[in-house]
Amino acid sequence: xxxxxxxxxxxxxxxxxxxxxxxxxxxxxxxxxxxxxxxxxxxxxxxxxxxxxxxxxxxxxxxxxxxxxxxxxxxxxxxxxxxxxxxxxxxxxxxxxxxxxxxxxxxxxxxxxxxxxxxxxxxxxxxxxxxxxxxxxxxxxxxxxxxxxxxxxxxxxxxxxxxxxxxxxxxxxxxxxxxxxxxxxxxxxxxxxxxxxxxxxxxxxxxxxxxxxxxxxxxxxxxxxxxxxxxxxxxxxxxxxxxxxxxxxxxxxxxxxxxxxxxxxxxxxxxxxxxxxxxxxxxxxxxxxxxxxxxxxxxxxxxxxxxxxxxxxxxxxxxxxxxxxxxxxxxxxxxxxxxxxxxxxxxxx
Amino acid sequence: xxxxxxxxxxxxxxxxxxxxxxxxxxxxxxxxxxxxxxxxxxxxxxxxxxxxxxxxxxxxxxxxxxxxxxxxxxxxxxxxxxxxxxxxxxxxxxxxxxxxxxxxxxxxxxxxxxxxxxxxxxxxxxxxxxxxxxxxxxxxxxxxxxxxxxxxxxxxxxxxxxxxxxxxxxxxxxxxxxxxxxxxxxxxxxxxxxxxxxxxxxxxxxxxxxxxxxxxxxxxxxxxxxxxxxxxxxxxxxxxxxxxxxxxxxxxxxxxxxxxxxxxxxxxxxxxxxxxxxxxxxxxxxxxxxxxxxxxxxxxxxxxxxxxxxxxxxxxxxxxxxxxxxxxxxxxxxxxxxxxxxxxxxxxx
Numbered sequence: 001x002x003x004x005x006x007x008x009x010x011x012x013x014x015x016x017x018x019x020x021x022x023x024x025x026x027x028x029x030x031x032x033x034x035x036x037x038x039x040x041x042x043x044x045x046x047x048x049x050x051x052x053x054x055x056x057x058x059x060x061x062x063x064x065x066x067x068x069x070x071x072x073x074x075x076x077x078x079x080x081x082x083x084x085x086x087x088x089x090x091x092x093x094x095x096x097x098x099x100x101x102x103x104x105x106x107x108x109x110x111x112x113x114x115x116x117x118x119x120x121x122x123x124x125x126x127x128x129x130x131x132x133x134x135x136x137x138x139x140x141x142x143x144x145x146x147x148x149x150x151x152x153x154x155x156x157x158x159x160x161x162x163x164x165x166x167x168x169x170x171x172x173x174x175x176x177x178x179x180x181x182x183x184x185x186x187x188x189x190x191x192x193x194x195x196x197x198x199x200x201x202x203x204x205x206x207x208x209x210x211x212x213x214x215x216x217x218x219x220x221x222x223x224x225x226x227x228x229x230x231x232x233x234x235x236x237x238x239x240x241x242x243x244x245x246x247x248x249x250x251x252x253x254x255x256x257x258x259x260x261x262x263x264x265x266x267x268x269x270x271x272x273x274x275x276x277x278x279x280x281x282x283x284x285x286x287x288x289x290x291x292x293x294x295x296x297x298x299x300x301x302x303x304x305x306x307x308x309x310x311x312x313x314x315x316x317x318x319x320x321x322x323x324x325x326x327x328x329x330x331x332x333x334x335x336x337x338x339x340x341x342x343x344x345x346x347x348x349x
Numbered sequence: 350x351x352x353x354x355x356x357x358x359x360x361x362x363x364x365x366x367x368x369x370x371x372x373x374x375x376x377x378x379x380x381x382x383x384x385x386x387x388x389x390x391x392x393x394x395x396x397x398x399x400x401x402x403x404x405x406x407x408x409x410x411x412x413x414x415x416x417x418x419x420x421x422x423x424x425x426x427x428x429x430x431x432x433x434x435x436x437x438x439x440x441x442x443x444x445x446x447x448x449x450x451x452x453x454x455x456x457x458x459x460x461x462x463x464x465x466x467x468x469x470x471x472x473x474x475x476x477x478x479x480x481x482x483x484x485x486x487x488x489x490x491x492x493x494x495x496x497x498x499x500x501x502x503x504x505x506x507x508x509x510x511x512x513x514x515x516x517x518x519x520x521x522x523x524x525x526x527x528x529x530x531x532x533x534x535x536x537x538x539x540x541x542x543x544x545x546x547x548x549x550x551x552x553x554x555x556x557x558x559x560x561x562x563x564x565x566x567x568x569x570x571x572x573x574x575x576x577x578x579x580x581x582x583x584x585x586x587x588x589x590x591x592x593x594x595x596x597x598x599x600x601x602x603x604x605x606x607x608x609x610x611x612x613x614x615x616x617x618x619x620x621x622x623x624x625x626x627x628x629x630x631x632x633x634x635x636x637x638x639x640x641x642x643x644x645x646x647x648x649x650x651x652x653x654x655x656x657x658x659x660x661x662x663x664x665x666x667x668x669x670x671x672x673x674x675x676x677x678x679x680x681x682x683x684x685x686x687x688x689x690x691x692x693x694x695x696x697x698x
Contacts, residue, residue, distance in 0.1 A: 093469070164466070
């Protein structure tokens with residue numbers, strides 16, 4: 001059965017809701033301790049982003065994979081919760097680094113509390129994520145717990161390296177970039193923590209370290225890259241209220257999305273020069289007239305359609321990988337969720 | 350033999366030089382990998398602060414305590430190196446949070462590369478510190494390695510909580526503070542990672558988790574508080590070149606040092622009102638005339654002398670703790686270093 005077949009039911013929202021609720025409860029438990037322990041200036045700020053909702057995609061993926069490989073939900077909850085904490089830590093620091101104004105429909109944390117406090121709250125969430133990973137010991141034992149920690153170290157390292165590449169491109173106003181550069185950056189910045197880590201640790205927990213985890217990298221890369229490209233598209237054409245961030249924020253922030261890279265490479269020399277100059281400006285220097293011009297250039301070069309085409313191809317490749325990776329796993333909701341995921345990441349709004 | 354006796358030799362500089370060199374070499378090894386692994390925008394920036402020198406006090410303390418409790422230097426080097434990485438990560442984020450201009454005699458990292466890249470480099474050093482802690486497994490085994498990780502989680506948590514208190518005081522322009530508030534903040538912000546963690550993990554590694562580590566908290570608190578107060582004093586009266594940070598930076602940044610708290614509580618109502626208004630200003634709003642006035646107020650209230658007096662008392666209490674904690678440990682350079690440390694922290698310039 002092909003994953004992309006039209007007959008598949010929509011199990012993804014139900015699975016996300018179920019596992020998301022479990023992880024949110026666990027997360028609130030860990031973060032409540034923070035306030036009780038006399039961290040009088042930290043508690044509320046640490047709970048802010050996690051309390052704004054979100055789909056718990058990463059946490060749900062980790063649990064679903066663990067279950068597909070035979071674990072109980074309980075065995076994966078701590079790892080999934082740690083990942084949600086780290087995700088929120090990344091968001092807080094990313095929002096400062098990108099000078100973003102909104103997150104999940106509300107002002108970003110640094111706009112509420114200032115940059116110094118927001119940096120520290122991000123650091124706090126990073127630190128707090130270690131607690132559930134250390135408590136894994138209770139259900140997974142010493143050896144598997146330490147393996148999960150090794151996976152977390154690798155994942156966090158890939159993420160900061162990906163972030164460094166994106167920030168370096170902006171700092172240097174890099175314009176000679178191609179699709180391969182973009183995909184390598186996204187592999188590190190997005191795919192590793194959003195998809196590859198949950199896949200690897202889910203399998204690790206489910207099999208008690210009985211599989212070659214490198215088998216999961218391609219699936220996670222295809223899924224994560226499709227996910228990021230869809231995010232880039234939504235930033236330009238989405239419903240702002242549903243999307244929760246300011247529209248065209250990526251353009252204002254000078255991000256090298258696949259769309260911008262494609263437009264740059266399709267543009268005439270004169271357009272290329274103007275786009276290069278636009279990208280070099282600080283966010284607050286970018287005026288509406290130029291933003292509209294860039295938006296029109298993107299239309300003219302067909303860059304959004306191109307990005308959608310690439311995302312579709314990646315989702316198709318992910319579907320094939322899912323079939324291969326999980327072919328001998330028992331049928332059920334968790335497996336169905338994994339099969340639906342490639343289609344879900346490019347259809348979400 | 351009393352630690353403060355004038356006859357004691359100066360073994361501290363020699364021990365710091367020896368263990369510091371070992372840890373710097375290990376650190377460079379870990380950070381070199383970072384550059385080779387294709388993190389093209391991260392390598393040099395990650396090595397910047399660690400390459401600027403520093404005394405490796407924290408790392409040396411960890412190794413000395415481990416050796417006093419019977420471990421080989423090699424057993425403690427990974428933990429000591431991880432601590433140095435975290436220390437540099439804290440410095441990078443602190444420098445942004447404090448809007449500091451200089452670190453170890455050179456421009457702060459965010460002044461060189463901008464705030465976004467500096468935040469990410471701090472995050473990178475935090476992540477990289479996990480690697481040596483995970484590699485502890487090779488020499489210490491699973492159980493003790495996981496115990497060290499638990500200690501690291503506690504330490505990092507105390508540090509971000511302490512940082513949150515200091516930032517919260519500035520954000521709210523808190524002025525109703527006393528010595529106890531200051532000491533509690535410093536216990537978390539400075540003492541835990543500078544002294545208590547190296548003491549606890551040194552003993553943990555030396556005895557393979559055979560001691561009650563809470564025994565070391567008082568010694569670490571006395572030592573660390575004396576260390577921080579001496580740092581606050583040096584910020585006002587030190588030799589800028591030797592100190593490596595801009596003089597009176599604490600005043601410009603509105604830090605609630607013991608000196609400022611004492612001056613506030615000794616001042617007349619009119620002076621108190623003026624000092625309160627001064628502290629509420631952003632660093633760039635503070636003019637030279639007001640800085641000079643605050644400096645004179647601090648002279649008039651005898652606040653530097655008072656802070657020195659408190660630091661001296663803390664160092665004396667630390668000496669007594671050292672005698673108690675290490676009384677049955679074998680004589681030698683490491684024990685002598687621990688005995689000298691209380692005097693060293695208040696005499697350093």
